[in-house]
Amino acid sequence: xxxxxxxxxxxxxxxxxxxxxxxxxxxxxxxxxxxxxxxxxxxxxxxxxxxxxxxxxxxxxxxxxxxxxxxxxxxxxxxxxxxxxxxxxxxxxxxxxxxxxxxxxxxxxxxxxxxxxxxxxxxxxxxxxxxxxxxxxxxxxxxxxxxxxxxxxxxxxxxxxxxxxxxxxxxxxxxx
Amino acid sequence: xxxxxxxxxxxxxxxxxxxxxxxxxxxxxxxxxxxxxxxxxxxxxxxxxxxxxxxxxxxxxxxxxxxxxxxxxxxxxxxxxxxxxxxxxxxxxxxxxxxxxxxxxxxxxxxxxxxxxxxxxxxxxxxxxxxxxxxxxxxxxxxxxxxxxxxxxxxxxxxxxxxxxxxxxxxxxxxxxxxxxxxxxxxxxxxxxxxxxxxxxxxxxxxxxxxxxxxxxxxxxxxxxxxxxxxxxxxxxxxxxxxxxxxxxxxxxxxxxxxxxxxxxxxxxxx
Ligand SMILES: Cc1cc2nc3c(=O)[nH]c(=O)nc-3n(C[C@H](O)[C@H](O)[C@H](O)COP(=O)(O)OP(=O)(O)OC[C@H]3O[C@@H](n4cnc5c(N)ncnc54)[C@H](O)[C@@H]3O)c2cc1C
Ligand code: FES
Ligand code: FES
Numbered sequence: 439x440x441x442x443x444x445x446x447x448x449x450x451x452x453x454x455x456x457x458x459x460x461x462x463x464x465x466x467x468x469x470x471x472x473x474x475x476x477x478x479x480x481x482x483x484x485x486x487x488x489x490x491x492x493x494x495x496x497x498x499x500x501x502x503x504x505x506x507x508x509x510x511x512x513x514x515x516x517x518x519x520x521x522x523x524x525x526x527x528x529x530x531x532x533x534x535x536x537x538x539x540x541x542x543x544x545x546x547x548x549x550x551x552x553x554x555x556x557x558x559x560x561x562x563x564x565x566x567x568x569x570x571x572x573x574x575x576x577x578x579x580x581x582x583x584x585x586x587x588x589x590x591x592x593x594x595x596x597x598x599x600x601x602x603x604x605x606x607x608x609x610x611x612x613x614x
Numbered sequence: 615x616x617x618x619x620x621x622x623x624x625x626x627x628x629x630x631x632x633x634x635x636x637x638x639x640x641x642x643x644x645x646x647x648x649x650x651x652x653x654x655x656x657x658x659x660x661x662x663x664x665x666x667x668x669x670x671x672x673x674x675x676x677x678x679x680x681x682x683x684x685x686x687x688x689x690x691x692x693x694x695x696x697x698x699x700x701x702x703x704x705x706x707x708x709x710x711x712x713x714x715x716x717x718x719x720x721x722x723x724x725x726x727x728x729x730x731x732x733x734x735x736x737x738x739x740x741x742x743x744x745x746x747x748x749x750x751x752x753x754x755x756x757x758x759x760x761x762x763x764x765x766x767x768x769x770x771x772x773x774x775x776x777x778x779x780x781x782x783x784x785x786x787x788x789x790x791x792x793x794x795x796x797x798x799x800x801x802x803x804x805x806x807x808x809x810x811x812x813x814x815x816x817x818x819x820x821x822x823x824x825x826x827x828x829x830x831x832x833x834x835x836x837x838x839x840x841x842x843x844x845x846x847x848x849x850x851x852x853x854x855x856x857x858x859x860x861x862x863x864x865x866x867x868x869x870x871x872x873x874x875x876x877x878x879x880x881x882x883x884x885x
Contacts, residue, residue, distance in 0.1 A: 456622035569717025
């Protein structure tokens, strides 16, 4: 099936099998290798990209589902290596990575989160990134980096307490 | 992991999807958000011959107030349910439950109709719609059927939906200020519920306590007769048949249902 997709602002096209996953389209068909495949089971978030601006796990999308839509990968965030995207710059400033395997997915999930919630509390950052695992477990600095990227001082950002109207799985919710 | 090959159609209207379903019946599989279907296909536990992709049909994505009900299009994503002002005001339970599904990426893709149609008793939203006393609207070229959610499920991964039918809408009563609560017990942050209890307006829906989502009827009846929350919650596992798996034994799940029914009822009624 012939598909066309805007990737990082550039038109791409290919004749693909319907079963081709978006992650494989990005990596193998058009050759953008930043998007990592970690678990391949929708759990780790390493494959996260933006689809029409929203974070999605590209291992759990068919390329044909993204036909005629717009995808942004880590490569597209900072086309000019001399001027990093604010989220990428904040990951660097706060040392928000160790081995770096989770980083492209983590950064794309953070960009998607900040688009929906430009000044999150610390708890909102943690919950907003719950679909992304870091096996080096460097979550602390990742959360600080996202707070910094949102223009907040990671040392003084609001923690976000229970009862702030925010709900996470495993937490109790109800009418107050 | 790569799915087995299949044919793919993406009709540009519901009508086209219904025609394809009428023509291909059991050989066709509907793809909505794909967040239950694609994992199954990647594991090759599912090998559909023809995929009918309804995920881009904007006519299936809406939230509207209609009389004393809220009508939600089957293609409405969990994220849209979670952030809808109408849902927050009219059916706050549903917004809160949608927010407990998976993680943000999953909620950007998964749909309310897909979650209901998939008929997984461990899913959160079917039990919430059950507690709300909602209705599933099925459409085929033969016409529309309004099926109360109490009559929709027939077993694990199965419902009364016929192969040529599409779930097009979910209707739930406006509950406004009625007390509600959702208790989802998980071991890790974004897991599926080991047990979940949804309460709204004195009705109690159970997640993962049998082969379908269940109502805790004995608890509801006891409350209606004036029993205390503590006594009524002790009946929450009556007539259930919970699964036993790595997450817990049957008896453990029965215990959880009683404890979380008490907590949910306390939040919904007392708080
Ligand atoms: C990592 C991960 C975590 C998750 N966590 C949770 C969780 O905590 N709680 C929870 O409840 N769910 C969870 N889910 C499941 C998620 O909510 C799915 O989105 C949902 O169950 C299915 O919706 P879908 O739109 O993706 O359906 P699809 O995967 O597209 O379809 C599922 C099934 O329903 C059928 N179908 C879909 N739409 C229709 C329709 N309109 N008419 C007729 N048939 C239809 C399909 O043919 C298929 O058989 C999780 C999924 C993942 C991948
Ligand atoms: S590779 Fe897609 S979520 Fe892990
Ligand atoms: S930095 Fe190694 S997995 Fe996150």
